[in-house]
Amino acid sequence: MSQYIDVSYDTKIPNNVGLSSDRRVLKALEKWHPGYLDWWKGSGPDGFLEDLVYLRTAVSVDPKGWAKFGYVKMPEYRWGILLAPQVEGRVIPCGEHYGEPAWQEVPGEYRAMLRRLIVIQGDTEPASVEQQRFLGKTAPSLYDMRNLFQVNVEEGRHLWAMVYLLQKYFGRDGREEADELLRRQSGSVDKPRMLGAFNEETPDWLSFFMFTYFTDRDGKMQLEALAQSGFDPLSRSCRFMLTEEAHHMFVGETGVGRTIQRTCEAMNEAGISDPTDIDRIRALGVIDLPTIQKKLNLHYTLSLDLFGSEVSTNAANAFNAGIKGRYQEHKIDDDHRLLDATYPVSEFTDGKIVIKDAPALTAINMRLRDDYTRDAAGGVKRWNTIIRKAGIEFELKLPHEGFHRQIGTYAGAPITPEGEVISAGEWAARRDEWLPSKADGDFIASLMVQVREPGEYAGWIAPPRMGIDGKPGDFEYVKLHDA
Amino acid sequence: MIRQHLIDPEICIRCHACEEACPRDAITHNDDNVVVDASICDGTGDCLGPCPTGAIDNWRMVSEPYTLEAQFEWMELPEETAPESEPEPEPAPAPDPDAPRPREVAPASAARPVVGLYPPSRPIEAVVQGNYRLTAAGADTDIRHIVLGFEGADFPFLEGQSVGINPPGTNDKGRPHVARRYTISCPRDGERPGAGNISLTIRRIPGGICSNYMCDLARGDRVKLHGPYGKTFLMPDDSAARLIMICTGTGAAPFRAFTMRHQRVMGDLTGRLHLFFGARSPEALPYHGPLQKVPESFLAKHFAFSRIPGQPKRHVQDALSEAAEKLAPMLHDANTYIYLCGLRAMEPGVEEALGEVAARAGLDWPALRARMLAQGRYHVDTY
Numbered sequence: 001m002s003q004y005i006d007v008s009y010d011t012k013i014p015n016n017v018g019l020s021s022d023r024r025v026l027k028a029l030e031k032w033h034p035g036y037l038d039w040w041k042g043s044g045p046d047g048f049l050e051d052l053v054y055l056r057t058a059v060s061v062d063p064k065g066w067a068k069f070g071y072v073k074m075p076e077y078r079w080g081i082l083l084a085p086q087v088e089g090r091v092i093p094c095g096e097h098y099g100e101p102a103w104q105e106v107p108g109e110y111r112a113m114l115r116r117l118i119v120i121q122g123d124t125e126p127a128s129v130e131q132q133r134f135l136g137k138t139a140p141s142l143y144d145m146r147n148l149f150q151v152n153v154e155e156g157r158h159l160w161a162m163v164y165l166l167q168k169y170f171g172r173d174g175r176e177e178a179d180e181l182l183r184r185q186s187g188s189v190d191k192p193r194m195l196g197a198f199n200e201e202t203p204d205w206l207s208f209f210m211f212t213y214f215t216d217r218d219g220k221m222q223l224e225a226l227a228q229s230g231f232d233p234l235s236r237s238c239r240f241m242l243t244e245e246a247h248h249m250f251v252g253e254t255g256v257g258r259t260i261q262r263t264c265e266a267m268n269e270a271g272i273s274d275p276t277d278i279d280r281i282r283a284l285g286v287i288d289l290p291t292i293q294k295k296l297n298l299h300y301t302l303s304l305d306l307f308g309s310e311v312s313t314n315a316a317n318a319f320n321a322g323i324k325g326r327y328q329e330h331k332i333d334d335d336h337r338l339l340d341a342t343y344p345v346s347e348f349t350d351g352k353i354v355i356k357d358a359p360a361l362t363a364i365n366m367r368l369r370d371d372y373t374r375d376a377a378g379g380v381k382r383w384n385t386i387i388r389k390a391g392i393e394f395e396l397k398l399p400h401e402g403f404h405r406q407i408g409t410y411a412g413a414p415i416t417p418e419g420e421v422i423s424a425g426e427w428a429a430r431r432d433e434w435l436p437s438k439a440d441g442d443f444i445a446s447l448m449v450q451v452r453e454p455g456e457y458a459g460w461i462a463p464p465r466m467g468i469d470g471k472p473g474d475f476e477y478v479k480l481h482d483a
Numbered sequence: 484m485i486r487q488h489l490i491d492p493e494i495c496i497r498c499h500a501c502e503e504a505c506p507r508d509a510i511t512h513n514d515d516n517v518v519v520d521a522s523i524c525d526g527t528g529d530c531l532g533p534c535p536t537g538a539i540d541n542w543r544m545v546s547e548p549y550t551l552e553a554q555f556e557w558m559e560l561p562e563e564t565a566p567e568s569e570p571e572p573e574p575a576p577a578p579d580p581d582a583p584r585p586r587e588v589a590p591a592s593a594a595r596p597v598v599g600l601y602p603p604s605r606p607i608e609a610v611v612q613g614n615y616r617l618t619a620a621g622a623d624t625d626i627r628h629i630v631l632g633f634e635g636a637d638f639p640f641l642e643g644q645s646v647g648i649n650p651p652g653t654n655d656k657g658r659p660h661v662a663r664r665y666t667i668s669c670p671r672d673g674e675r676p677g678a679g680n681i682s683l684t685i686r687r688i689p690g691g692i693c694s695n696y697m698c699d700l701a702r703g704d705r706v707k708l709h710g711p712y713g714k715t716f717l718m719p720d721d722s723a724a725r726l727i728m729i730c731t732g733t734g735a736a737p738f739r740a741f742t743m744r745h746q747r748v749m750g751d752l753t754g755r756l757h758l759f760f761g762a763r764s765p766e767a768l769p770y771h772g773p774l775q776k777v778p779e780s781f782l783a784k785h786f787a788f789s790r791i792p793g794q795p796k797r798h799v800q801d802a803l804s805e806a807a808e809k810l811a812p813m814l815h816d817a818n819t820y821i822y823l824c825g826l827r828a829m830e831p832g833v834e835e836a837l838g839e840v841a842a843r844a845g846l847d848w849p850a851l852r853a854r855m856l857a858q859g860r861y862h863v864d865t866y
Contacts, residue, residue: 067532069594070720220498239503246498247535253496254536378497378514385558465494466537470595472588 014080016061017164028167029081032178036160039182040075043130045152047137049075052479053149054468056247058082058157061240069469071479077153081164083236092230093329094336095322102232106169110321114231115170117324119177120194121226122162123184124219125155127198128211130186135208138448140458144205146468146477147251151212154244161237169233196406197302204444205461206259206287210299213252213379218306220245221327221372228325253379254464256296260383261462262286264390275394282443285459289387289394291444294436296396297417300376301404307369309408310345315364326364327371343367346401348409351421353402373398404435452480486602487548488519488526493559494538501530501539513555521548528600528639542599590719590820590859594671597639598714603647603662606707609633611700612680619766625687626733626769627698628668631706632680640681641671642740643717643862646710650696663693664712666824666864668736670744684736684769716862719820722749725813727821729833731761731799734825735769737864741822742782753780757810761799761829763790799825800832804839811844814851820860827865 012030013019019026041049052071059068061082090102106114129152139145159181166174184191192199197215202208223245227238263286267273270284281288308315318324319338326332334341341360346353360367380396387394400419402410414427417434436444447460455474457463467475490501490510495517502510502517509523510530530539543549543563589596601607609631617626640646647662654660669682687698700706718726718741728738742756749755762768765788774784785802788794803810813819823833834848841848855861 071722242503243500243533246496246500246533249498250496250535374514375497381515470537472591475591 013160014059014078014082015164016080016082017168019081022168025164025168028175029164032163032167032175035179035182036079036156037075039126040129040156043126043133043185044156045074045129045136045149046133048149048478049073050481052481054146054471054475054477055150055153056469058240058244061085074149074153077156079153079157079160081160082157082240083233084239086232086236090232090235092322093228094325095230095320096337097230097322098336100230100322102230102235104232106231107321110231110323111170113318113321114234114323115166115173115177117226117318118162118165118234119181121222122159122166122177122181123194124198125159125162126181127184127186127193127195128152128202128216129155130193131198131200131202131211132208135202135205136450138205138450140205140448140461141451141456141463142454142477142480143457143464143468143475144255144461147247147255148208149478151216151248151251154247157244158241161241165233165237195306197306200302203441204448205255206292206295206444207299209252209255209259210295211252212248213256214296214299214303214376215306216245216248216252217376218303218372220249221368221375222306224327225324225368228329230322234323253382255461256292256379257383257386258462258464259287259460260289260292260386260396261390262460263289263292264387264392265462267392268390273392275392285447287444287447287460289392289396291436291440293396294434294440296380297399297404298435300398303372304369304401305405305407307372307408308365310347310366310369311358311362311409312365313362316359316361319361319364324364327368346409348402348413348415353415353419353421369401373401399434484544484546485521485548485604486526486599487521487543487545488524489541489543489549489554489560490517490519491538491541491560492516492557494536496536496538498535500533500535504529504533511551516555516557518551518554520551526600526602526605527637528597529637531597540595587715587856587862588859589715589717590721590724592719592721592724593717593859594641594720596641596644596711596714596717598644598712599709600639600711601709603649603709606649606709607633607636607638609638609681609706609708611702611704611706613702614698614700617684617769622764622766624732624763624767625698626767627685627687628769629683629685629697629700630674630680631683631708632678635679638679638681638711639671640667640711641717642667642744643737644711644713646681646683646708647712648693648697648706648708650693652692654692660692662709664710665697666713666733666736666740667711668739670740670747672747676747684733684739686733715859716822716824716864718744719818719859721818722752722755723818725755725757725816725819727757727759727810727813727819729759729799729803729821729823729825729829731825731829732767733769734823734864735760737824738822739770742777746777746781750781754783756782757785757806757813758782759785759787759799759802759806761787761789761802761825764788798832799829800836803833803836807836807840807843810840814841814844814846817858817860821855821862823863823865825865830863830865 053074055072056067056069057078061084092098092100092102135148136145163178166178184193186193187199202211223238223242227235229235266284266286267281272280275289278288338360342357343360343363344355345358345363345366346355377398380398384395399417400415402413402415403417405411414422414424416422449458451458454476497517506529507523509520541560612632613630615628617628618624645664645666647664649662650660652660665683665685667681668684674680674682685694685697688694730738738758745756765771785806787797787799787802789796789798838848841851852861
């Protein structure tokens with residue numbers, strides 16, 4: 001077992017997949033490596049190549065000691081290829097091959113489908129690093145700056161994980177796809193990233209927190225579904241990535257929570273009890289709760305689009321092939337083939353929202369999205385607890401699934417956050433009530449200033465309750481070389 | 484009383500990473516909380532590392548464990564009803580009213596220690612892999628290097644932490660013998676890297692129940708131990724740190740661990756480690772031979788021997804005073820850490836010597852010491 005757990009450092013690329021004895025893949029990856037570093041320098045965090053950042057580096061896949069913390073310059077981060085240990089006798093958990101031994105090699109008939117899934121997953125990883133490229137310059141504290149960079153280097157490692165699978169199992173096609181992953185650019189006109197939400201800007205830190213809460217949570221659900229794959233190397237890769245992904249959820253949930261906390265504190269200090277008294281609240285240098293709701297509406301709905309169409313034959317095929325399972329497939333009590341099962345699916349027809357039973361097999365996306373919504377609702381509940389504890393009457397809500405959608409049955413439908421169908425004209429007129437306007441964005445941008453003193457925080461956000469790795473409040477998470 | 488493992492619902496983000504990591508499936512959740520089932524959890528600690536928030540690392544001494552239903556309802560952790568009882572086995576020295584000691588804190592960059600994973604009620608069993616006499620055959624002290632293996636079980640610890648041992652049997656009142664604590668003398672990855680073992684450095688005390696029990700162990704014997712203990716006497720995880728390590732006798736144990744850890748992960752550094760080590764004679768100084776092999780540039784060694792015939796008595800504080808010129812500039816460095824470990828009797832002399840060094844650096848020692856204590860840069864473990 002130990003050879004799977006311990007990480008080998010005898011190649012330039014730390015790994016637990018025996019790279020040193022796999023010359024072909026090692027060579028391919030070593031050839032890819034310089035391009036990756038160029039990409040990191042040109043598209044990764046802008047202006048922080050020389051700074052020492054207190055980062056977590058995965059050094060093992062043994063849960064007890066899987067990571068170590070230490071000061072690292074980001075370009076020298078040890079991006080490695082780590083797969084969770086192989087489970088003896090693992091079987092394909094779903095679809096028509098249910099119960100057969102999991103594949104250790106790519107099954108020929110599903111090669112194209114698998115490659116596409118891996119490429120889509122891989123494409124999101126560098127995309128978010130690109131989207132967050134300039135945020136370091138407005139970090140509200142060294143603590144937050146460090147968390148941003150931690151998320152960034154781990155997204156980088158996740159790209160490595162997917163590139164390894166492409167290089168190892170997909171020959172020439174895989175090599176080309178791996179190169180393409182470095183060529184596409186978030187927001188580029190010529191060569192954009194593959195999914196919509198990953199071409200949106202992340203203009204400010206509240207967006208970053210909302211992104212890590214809502215969009216990275218889509219990533220988590222996709223990884224959960226791929227961790228159920230019958231293609232064992234993909235499953236093992238994704239299982240280990242989930243360990244790191246938890247930190248990204250944490251950054252999002254606590255980031256939004258701390259923003260809310262500070263707003264509530266400032267309101268109470270100033271004796272403002274009406275959360276809609278926006279001008280007076282903004283004058284305190286904090287972000288009013290209704291604007292936070294708008295940001296939530298935006299990022300939640302962009303993230304819902306990432307699940308694709310509610311009814312999808314692609315998703316059905318992937319499930320049936322045993323290549324992508326459902327969230328926590330192994331804990332679901334059914335036949336895992338979905339031969340006769342149905343699942344309620346919403347549909348927007350003739351200006352009305354109706355719920356219909358669809359074959360569960362084609363409703364895989366809808367089901368994963370429902371699981372996502374349940375997962376996402378938990379944090380919103382905890383944010384509301386902060387508001388309630390501060391004695392302020394306001395409740396954040398997840399908007400209706402039909403609101404502000406570009407993909408699936410609701411695409412373009414004029415539906416309010418409450419789920420009411422209105423006219424397209426009215427929707428357009430009221431857009432700024434529900435989604436951040438340019439003025440909202442300008443206001444938030446005006447608060448974004450870099451805070452460089454250890455233990456100090458920008459005025460719009462509360463300090464965290466606990467440090468990273470148990471560190472005290474004034475710990476210098478980033479040693480800025482020009483400080 | 485049992486030590487119940489709980490998750491802080493105010494800090495937990497419900498990522499369920501702990502749930503995936505638990506080999507016993509002791510962790511479960513409902514729509515609100517992630518909770519630990521006290522009837523299943525055996526404290527293996529696999530869940531601690533994956534937790535991104537630290538919410539996982541909460542423990543309460545309870546007579547009746549909190550049920551899952553109760554934990555599902557929590558909005559926050561309940562107040563602690565009983566103090567955490569870590570055994571304090573060493574007879575506590577009478578507090579010196581003139582020298583109130585502020586609470587020590589760990590170095591800021593130190594890794595987070597796991598504490599009390601194996602409580603006295605549920606110790607871990609180890610097998611003796613070796614028991615070697617460190618002092619010369621003719622020396623009047625018998626100090627042992629004892630290597631214990633865990634046979635694949637996990638015993639996560641950090642350099643500077645200690646273990647507790649209850650010698651078997653009962654005292655003349657029919658009660659079990661009190662526990663003794665010994666500092667681990669090897670780095671966190673084991674006496675041999677990755678071998679899952681630890682070493683202890685133990686002096687045989689005439690008439691001592693536990694020390695004689697330990698020093699008499701033979702290869703293959705089995706020993707129960709609990710721990711690990713200690714949250715503050717830890718080494719900084721920072722290549723910029725300088726360590727001044729001051730000890731007598733078996734007080735060298737943590738410093739052997741610190742030095743070996745540096746050798747294993749920062750072996751190319753020079754000028755960071757300074758050891759001041761007092762004993763009666765070279766023959767009575769544990770690890771005297773191996774220490775000679777460590778290059779002076781990696782570990783500057785200052786020995787002081789108090790019983791060499793025909794030579795004046797020299798104590799560890801004398802070695803400090805002699806090195807004052809070299810040490811003084813280090814006291815200005817915010818990366819300097821001072822550690823004292825050994826007999827309590829050395830403290831006043833060492834304090835005085837450090838006072839001299841500080842004066843030479845133009846610093847007020849009591850003020851500097853207070854500052855270093857608060858910053859986790861001054862640590863004392865004396866007995």
